[in-house]
Amino acid sequence: MAGFELKQTDSGSSARLGVLATAHGQVQTPVFMPVGTAGAVKGITPEQLKQVGAEIILGNTYHLMLRPGVETVEKIGGLHKLMAWDGPILTDSGGYQVFSLNSLTKLSDDGVEFASHVDGRKFYLTPELATQIQMRLGADVIMCLDECTPFPCESDKLHKAVERTLSWARRCKATFDARYSMLDTRCQMLFGIVQGGIDLELRSRCAAELRKMDFDGYAIGGLSVGEGHENMLRTVEHTAPLLPEDKPRYLMGVGTPGDIIAAVRAGVDMFDCVMPTRHGRNAYAFTENGPLRMRNNVHINDSSPIETDCDCYCCRTYTRAAVRHYFNVNEMLGPILVSIHNIRFYQKLMTGIREHIKKGDFAGWAREKLEKYAVFLLV
Amino acid sequence: MAGFELKQTDSGSSARLGVLATAHGQVQTPVFMPVGTAGAVKGITPEQLKQVGAEIILGNTYHLMLRPGVETVEKIGGLHKLMAWDGPILTDSGGYQVFSLNSLTKLSDDGVEFASHVDGRKFYLTPELATQIQMRLGADVIMCLDECTPFPCESDKLHKAVERTLSWARRCKATFDARYSMLDTRCQMLFGIVQGGIDLELRSRCAAELRKMDFDGYAIGGLSVGEGHENMLRTVEHTAPLLPEDKPRYLMGVGTPGDIIAAVRAGVDMFDCVMPTRHGRNAYAFTENGPLRMRNNVHINDSSPIETDCDCYCCRTYTRAAVRHYFNVNEMLGPILVSIHNIRFYQKLMTGIREHIKKGDFAGWAREKLEKYAVFLLV
Numbered sequence: 177m178a179g180f181e182l183k184q185t186d187s188g189s190s191a192r193l194g195v196l197a198t199a200h201g202q203v204q205t206p207v208f209m210p211v212g213t214a215g216a217v218k219g220i221t222p223e224q225l226k227q228v229g230a231e232i233i234l235g236n237t238y239h240l241m242l243r244p245g246v247e248t249v250e251k252i253g254g255l256h257k258l259m260a261w262d263g264p265i266l267t268d269s270g271g272y273q274v275f276s277l278n279s280l281t282k283l284s285d286d287g288v289e290f291a292s293h294v295d296g297r298k299f300y301l302t303p304e305l306a307t308q309i310q311m312r313l314g315a316d317v318i319m320c321l322d323e324c325t326p327f328p329c330e331s332d333k334l335h336k337a338v339e340r341t342l343s344w345a346r347r348c349k350a351t352f353d354a355r356y357s358m359l360d361t362r363c364q365m366l367f368g369i370v371q372g373g374i375d376l377e378l379r380s381r382c383a384a385e386l387r388k389m390d391f392d393g394y395a396i397g398g399l400s401v402g403e404g405h406e407n408m409l410r411t412v413e414h415t416a417p418l419l420p421e422d423k424p425r426y427l428m429g430v431g432t433p434g435d436i437i438a439a440v441r442a443g444v445d446m447f448d449c450v451m452p453t454r455h456g457r458n459a460y461a462f463t464e465n466g467p468l469r470m471r472n473n474v475h476i477n478d479s480s481p482i483e484t485d486c487d488c489y490c491c492r493t494y495t496r497a498a499v500r501h502y503f504n505v506n507e508m509l510g511p512i513l514v515s516i517h518n519i520r521f522y523q524k525l526m527t528g529i530r531e532h533i534k535k536g537d538f539a540g541w542a543r544e545k546l547e548k549y550a551v552f553l554l555v
Numbered sequence: 556m557a558g559f560e561l562k563q564t565d566s567g568s569s570a571r572l573g574v575l576a577t578a579h580g581q582v583q584t585p586v587f588m589p590v591g592t593a594g595a596v597k598g599i600t601p602e603q604l605k606q607v608g609a610e611i612i613l614g615n616t617y618h619l620m621l622r623p624g625v626e627t628v629e630k631i632g633g634l635h636k637l638m639a640w641d642g643p644i645l646t647d648s649g650g651y652q653v654f655s656l657n658s659l660t661k662l663s664d665d666g667v668e669f670a671s672h673v674d675g676r677k678f679y680l681t682p683e684l685a686t687q688i689q690m691r692l693g694a695d696v697i698m699c700l701d702e703c704t705p706f707p708c709e710s711d712k713l714h715k716a717v718e719r720t721l722s723w724a725r726r727c728k729a730t731f732d733a734r735y736s737m738l739d740t741r742c743q744m745l746f747g748i749v750q751g752g753i754d755l756e757l758r759s760r761c762a763a764e765l766r767k768m769d770f771d772g773y774a775i776g777g778l779s780v781g782e783g784h785e786n787m788l789r790t791v792e793h794t795a796p797l798l799p800e801d802k803p804r805y806l807m808g809v810g811t812p813g814d815i816i817a818a819v820r821a822g823v824d825m826f827d828c829v830m831p832t833r834h835g836r837n838a839y840a841f842t843e844n845g846p847l848r849m850r851n852n853v854h855i856n857d858s859s860p861i862e863t864d865c866d867c868y869c870c871r872t873y874t875r876a877a878v879r880h881y882f883n884v885n886e887m888l889g890p891i892l893v894s895i896h897n898i899r900f901y902q903k904l905m906t907g908i909r910e911h912i913k914k915g916d917f918a919g920w921a922r923e924k925l926e927k928y929a930v931f932l933l934v
Contacts, residue, residue: 215880219887222872244855244880252858252876260872476623479631493601493639497631501594501623508598508887 178316178365180205180393180424180445188539190416190443193530196232196424198264198316199363200256203231205424205445206529208436208522209266210453214239215249215258218453219512220519222261228488228516229523232264234448237310238273241299242292246309254314266317266448268428269306269348269369272397275324283323285340303347311355311364319395320348322369327402334373341371342385349389365392367426373398374407376414383418393424396444400429405553409438416443433462433525434549437542440529452522456515459503463521466551468496470514475500488520489513557695557744559584559772559803559824567918569795569822572909575611575803577643577695578742579635582610584803584824585908587815587901588645589832593618594628594637597832598891599898601640607867607895608902611643613827616689617652620678621671625688633693645696645827647807648685648727648748651776654703662702664719682726690734690743698774699727701748706781713752720750721764728768744771746805752777753786755793762797772803775823779808784932788817795822812841812904813928816921819908831901835894838882842900845930847875849893854879867899868892 184193196203210217210225212233217225225233235255240246249258255265274281274290282289287302306321321344323337345368352366368391372378386394396415399408412427416439419425426446427439436447452462459470463483468475470482481491482499490499490513502510528545532538563572573584589596589604591612596604604612614634619625628637634644653660653669661668666681685700700723702716724747731745747770751757765773775794778787791806795818798804805825806818815826831841838849842862847854849861860870861878869878869892881889907924911917 214884214886215877216886216888219891221868221888221891223868239884243884244876248856248876248880251856252874257858257874258877258880260877477627477630479636489600489602495631495636497623497627498594498637498639501627501637505593505618505622507593507595508891509595509600512598512600512887 178362178392180422182422184533186533186538187536189441189542191440191529191533191538191542192443192445193533194424194445196264196446198232198365200262200264200316201231203264204530206436206440206526207232207446208526209234209446209448210519210522211236211448211450212259212261212265213450214243215255217515217519218457219508219515220453222259224489224516225261225519226263228520229527230263230519232266232316233259233261235259235265235267235313235315236273237267237270237306237313238277240267240313241270241309242294242297246312250312256314264316265314266446267310267313267315267319269310269319269321270301271306271321272324272429274301285343303344304351307348307351307366311352315364317365317367317393318352320345320366320368320391322371322397324398324401325371325373327373329373331375334375334378338371338378338382341369342382345369345386345389345391349391367391367393367395367424369395369397369428370415370419371398374403374411376411379411379415380418383415387418387420391423393426393446394419395426395428397428399427400431400435400449405432405435405438408435409442412439412444413442432549432552433522434546434553436525437529437545437549441539441542452518453515456518457511459510459514461514462518462552464548470496470499470510471503472500482514482517486517486520488517490517557741557771559801561801563912565912565917566915568820568921570819570908570912570917570921571822571824572912573803573824575643575825577611577744579641579643579695580610582643583909585815585819585905586611586825587905588613588825588827589898589901590615590827590829591638591640591644592829593622594634596894596898597836598887598894599832601638603868603895604640604898605642607899608906609642609898611645611695612638612640614638614644614646614692614694615649615652616646616685616692617649617656619646619692620649620688621673621676625691629691635693643695644693646689646692646694646698648689648698648700649680650685650700651703651808653680664722682723683730686727686730686745690731694743696744696746696772697731699724699745699747699770701750701776703777703780704750704752706752708752710754713754713757717750717757717761720748721761724748724765724768724770728770746770746772746774746803748774748776748807749794749798750777753782753790755790758790758794759797762794766797766799770802772805772825773798774805774807776807778806779810779814779828784811784814784817787814788821791818791823792821811928811931812901813925813932815904816908816924816928820918820921831897832894835897836890838889838893840893841897841931843927849875849878849889850882851879861893861896862900865896865899867896869896
């Protein structure tokens with residue numbers, strides 16, 4: 177029931193077309209997943225998400241385990257019910273936020289203790305717990321708990337983090353398999369995460385060890401943490417080919433439109449990033465002709481839409497003048513409308529990527545777009 | 556083209572059924588108008604407004620003249636274009652906010668000077684300007700500039716305010732007629748406003764004088780400012796019958812579901828109030844069984860909708876647990892969803908009112924509902 181099918185590989189690059197099948201429907205890859213941090217893509221209803229073409233969204237286990245808590249999500253019928261989203265959901269393991277939002281974590285080989293950034297309440301997360309929580313949330317794709325390292329990171333710490341990530345991956349897999357050994361059909365998938373910073377040898381070792389564990393998919397984690405586009409890309413281009421060809425590859429937390437195109441070219445299938453929504457809330461609109469800052473006075477009397485050819489609700493409905501006005505008076509519709517537009521921009525980007533892989537002219541198209549979208553690197 | 560047709564009068568009360576025809580479509584009365592303060596019903600798209608059954612909305616001239624300013628609204632094609640709302644719009648005159656949001660107003664018989672509550676910029680509003688601004692905004696229904704008095708208000712001040720309101724009404728009418736003397740068809744309407752606090756004699760005098768000026772409709776203003784339900788109702792029951800039968804009657808800024816039912820019974824056709832949206836943003840949900848406070852822990856694991864029989868997007872889509880969670884984590888969807896539900900509650904109230912007037916059993920139905928909805932007076 178749940179699984180991945182590789183449909184086509186590009187002749188001029190490592191780009192791939194595939195289908196990720198889940199209990200909540202199929203997803204065409206390469207795919208971009210909008211981020212539903214705390215049980216909602218901020219300000220956007222599931223109806224609006226469907227309208228902009230989102231097929232799968234990401235939920236943050238860390239935020240959900242704090243509020244409303246896994247017991248509550250379970251009691252009301254799972255994360256899909258909470259979010260009112262009937263499509264596929266991927267949850268992260270919580271690890272990234274544990275390390276990035278908390279300074280008082282106590283890390284051991286067994287697991288990690290942390291204090292909630294909301295109220296200081298103590299939590300303890302182990303690979304077993306992280307897996308069980310995501311299974312109980314009802315996620316379609318579950319991520320292994322990993323140790324996320326900052327950038328830069330000293331070599332010794334990086335090595336230890338990779339070993340711990342591998343040990344934790346084994347424990348996540350065991351927890352997952354124990355549950356599914358009792359069930360006929362697998363309706364959830366478990367992805368392993370390759371760590372290792374920008375150390376290519378470490379990435380190789382981590383990927384090889386994870387492959388032995390036979391996951392349903394493989395993520396490249398620990399990037400987009402300040403290493404820059406070139407380092408990121410070099411690491412992805414090194415790591416992606418080390419992963420099984422018949423399994424989906426997911427680059428976590430990436431990125432700009434250019435990052436995504438370059439990573440697709442290197443053979444990545446799945447992406448998530450807060451950029452379209454977070455930038456949207458800050459009045460930054462992605463367009464084919466570069467970014468627009470919607471608070472800018474230049475839009476004050478502009479009766480054209482953010483993007484003339486865009487089919488999103490914002491562009492079909494509102495003038496730039498109105499969007500600028502909404503930001504100017506702190507009206508919620510400002511952040512909502514630009515978030516909608518930006519998610520649509522990202523979804524159209526993915527549609528374009530898939531179309532050009534299918535047509536066989538992806539490599540040339542990607543080169544052009546990478547040049548054009550370089551302007552988005554400067555955000 | 557623009558006008559009002561009285562369709563039916565209730566035998567058991569003064570309630571009326573009518574149709575308000577505007578250049579942007581017809582409106583069945585009695586009608587409730589959601590408030591679109593600064594060019595938007597806060598957080599709600601026009602698509603969502605249509606879905607909850609809103610037929611006409613209100614815009615605040617005061618807020619719009621400050622930001623984005625009438626020149627901007629005009630340049631981009633009018634208030635309908637700014638708001639992306641193609642249905643009828645009624646604008647208030649700005650008077651209410653000038654008096655309620657500013658302590659440093661300088662009032663004379665000519666007009667009123669005030670400093671913007673946003674940046675202190677000085678503005679001067681006269682009856683002529685208020686009328687011209689609303690005409691330039693492109694409002695379907697335009698309100699005369701009036702002097703709004705607080706409650707309580709000493710008799711001398713109240714008398715002077717009524718005289719000034721009448722003098723200003725004449726000037727608004729002259730400004731409006733001067734424009735329309737040059738046009739074949741009237742695509743806008745001008746309403747006069749009866750002032751006089753809770754002084755019934757003053758209300759009588761004001762109504763009689765306004766009738767002589769022959770407006771397209773008549774509003775009862777200066778209520779819902781702290782006088783209480785009984786005083787409000789006594790004043791409405793006294794004033795409504797003094798207004799021409801063949802013109803629409805609009806009770807400004809009112810009110811709770813009970814206020815509305817009682818005023819319809821007294822012969823009022825039109826209402827506006829921030830209550831459904833402001834309360835919605837504060838997690839207060841209107842239901843047939845009384846109010847729900849959606850931040851309350853009692854909803855934490857509740858998988859039922861806010862109201863089981865409600866057909867609004869919120870109730871069709873989300874659990875109480877999700878709505879509570881959204882308020883708990885400050886997610887925008889909380890205020891948005893409860894605003895949608897509350898506007899739908901008000902629209903269903905108006906549909907019920909119209910149906911029971913049509914069926915001829917309004918008086919009995921109103922008595923029952925007034926008892927049931929008394930709980931909403933305590934907000």
